[in-house]
């Protein structure tokens with residue numbers, strides 16, 4: 427592990443982000459729409475789908491990802507060009523771009539379909555050379571692929587990612603150990619990776635508004651208000667974050683994400699099992715969204731009152747991080763593999779075959795529905811982050827006094843593994 431100890435090893439890391447990726451690919455393949463406001467939408471037939479991506483011009487009209495097509499139309503009444511998402515094409519283009527990154531390093535780590543970290547420490551050892559190398563990559567992607575990227579250059583992954591957000595589109599930004607206090611510290615706290623709604627709310631309550639405020643608050647105070655995450659945020663803000671960029675092909679240290687529970691009393695029927703499995707599925711899905719992973723296999727495990735244990739797995743047609751899908755598959759697996767000879771003492775849900783590029787579904791899958799559900803589950807995540815787990819519960823849980831208190835996030839449950847990026 428290379429750590430940021432001055433005078434020992436200085437890493438140089440890029441974070442490259444394709445600008446307006448889906449919309450840019452559509453404009454690339456269809457030059458006649460290049461001067462239009464373009465939105466990429468999810469569904470061909472229904473026409474009332476949602477905006478998955480937009481180009482710069484559409485952005486100028488205030489159109490946002492997640493808007494309904496109707497809303498987008500209101501914001502840009504004159505000429506809005508709508509195209510239906512072609513995920514297979516985006517994946518192909520993403521691979522072409524990432525293959526270019528891989529010419530520069532064996533450490534290229536995807537962060538979604540359009541972003542990647544590249545550790546170029548073995549090629550360059552100072553920021554001037556690093557800037558020139560980033561410029562070379564930026565220009566190659568324009569000339570060889572026809573797309574623009576924003577690249578952040580820095581000495582850790584967090585600042586590299588922040589750097590790629592500084593200038594858009596088509597630019598390189600450098601954040602060094604000597605300039606980060608001027609460049610990074612005035613930025614809003616939520617610009618830092620991992621500062622979501624609930625963390626931001628807690629920070630603002632304590633008058634911590636910028637990344638510099640986070641650094642100045644000190645590790646101990648942040649720990650008091652945010653727990654362990656507070657310590658991590660302090661490291662992020664002060665440039666001490668030192669996780670590695672994963673090697674090509676070296677997949678996640680995370681092989682699976684799971685949660686299990688021994689119930690307060692034995693379960694005696696399928697409705698009770700359903701309720702518990704969905705709660706577990708929700709906590710697993712929430713964890714997956716936090717670490718930006720999708721899974722294409724679901725496993726259910728259960729122990730009977732006789733302490734016999736079973737585990738059954740099912741592959742999925744495409745990767746998911748939706749609780750609804752995971753819960754449904756887990757329940758099906760349970761139903762197909764258990765005949766209720768004995769009562770059930772404990773249950774577990776686990777996902778495996780993890781990947782960090784979710785859009786492997788082909789054009790026949792209903793991308794629009796998937797995105798809507800994803801949006802909904804993220805809203806639930808954020809509400810629970812702000813108001814506690816109990817603020818929203820599935821109807822099937824509320825019917826049962828014992829299950830109503832089941833909180834998959836309390837200390838007695840282990841959502842494992844705990845960590846991805848650190």
Ligand SMILES: [Mg+2]
Nearest residue numbers: 443444445540
């Ligand atoms: Mg992007």
